[in-house]
Structure formats: structure tokens, C-alpha cells
Amino acid sequence: MLPPVINIPKWLEEYSHLLKPPVGNFLLYSKGNLIVMAVGGPNERSDYHINETQEWFYQYKGDMLLRVVDGTEFRDIPIKEGEMFLLPPNTPHNPVRFADTVGIVIECERPPASLDRLRWYCREPVHTDPVIIREEVFHCTDLGTQLKPLINN
Numbered sequence: 001m002l003p004p005v006i007n008i009p010k011w012l013e014e015y016s017h018l019l020k021p022p023v024g025n026f027l028l029y030s031k032g033n034l035i036v037m038a039v040g041g042p043n044e045r046s047d048y049h050i051n052e053t054q055e056w057f058y059q060y061k062g063d064m065l066l067r068v069v070d071g072t073e074f075r076d077i078p079i080k081e082g083e084m085f086l087l088p089p090n091t092p093h094n095p096v097r098f099a100d101t102v103g104i105v106i107e108c109e110r111p112p113a114s115l116d117r118l119r120w121y122c123r124e125p126v127h128t129d130p131v132i133i134r135e136e137v138f139h140c141t142d143l144g145t146q147l148k149p150l151i152n153n
Helices: 008-018 143-152
Strands: 025-029 034-040 048-050 055-061 064-070 073-079 084-087 093-097 102-108 116-122 131-138
Touching: 008 025, 008 034, 008 102, 034 093, 048 064, 055 064, 064 084, 073 084, 093 102, 131 143
Parallel strands: none
Antiparallel strands: 025 034, 034 102, 048 093, 048 116, 055 084, 055 102, 064 073, 064 093, 116 131
8 A cells, every 4th residue: 555645834734743852753654665754843962873874864944954973073064945965874963953944854764683873972172083972772663762762861
């Protein structure tokens, strides 16, 4: 059976209340090997997510900032309304979403042996390279429910 067509503006009128912090994810589709989520703001977290597969970001409404660790340096990647960005696998990233913004994120379903990570770095200027101060490792089956307890821990 085919999934329904989703009209994003109408869906947001009815369901935008589901896009709440600290993560704000709502699963739109999860058939086959892709996961499609609507993600709302505001949210600003201190953790960096690491996924073994690619992630595609499309900013539907408003702008966002994608903080990443690129090799040995912290970088900020602005993604403006109407723009998209393909994040390579295994890239530590921290999506910062501002108030009244909405993005669409597409990820691959995780293979059975894959592990996601939430990582916290020390941001003190005494370090020349990113220094990990905490890491949580888990097999991801549902970001919307699994991230919140790990972030709030």
C-alpha cells in the first residue's frame, strides 16, 4: 500500500504543535529504507549527533544553523529557507533551529549493526582540537523518542 501524499502547509496548520523542544522531530514517513521527519524550532542543544549514514536537510520555513565538527575544527553551516544540505556519514552535527522554523530531514534507516552517538565536546579555548567529554552510544530506531532521554540525562 502506498503512503499518503502530505501537503506540508496543511499538515503544519494541524500538527505544528507536535514539533516541540528539545528535539522537535515528528516522523512523517518510515517505509522502505528512508526516514522522513518534520523538525521544528526552537531548539538549541549542546550535544552533537553522529549517524553512520547520510542526512539530508531541507529548510522549509525560516533559517537554521548546522554546527559540525569537520575534521579537527568546529564549523557553522547556515541553511536558509529554501536551501538544502547533504551531510556526509559520521559527521558530528548539532542542528540549531530558531523559533517558528520548520525543516524536513531525510535519513537512512539504520542497518541492524549500526550505532548512533550523541557526543558532548569541551568548548573551552584551551583546546586546539575538539575534546570529547561525554558520549552516549545507541542503536537508533526512533530519534523522536530516543534522543530526549539521552539529552536530558
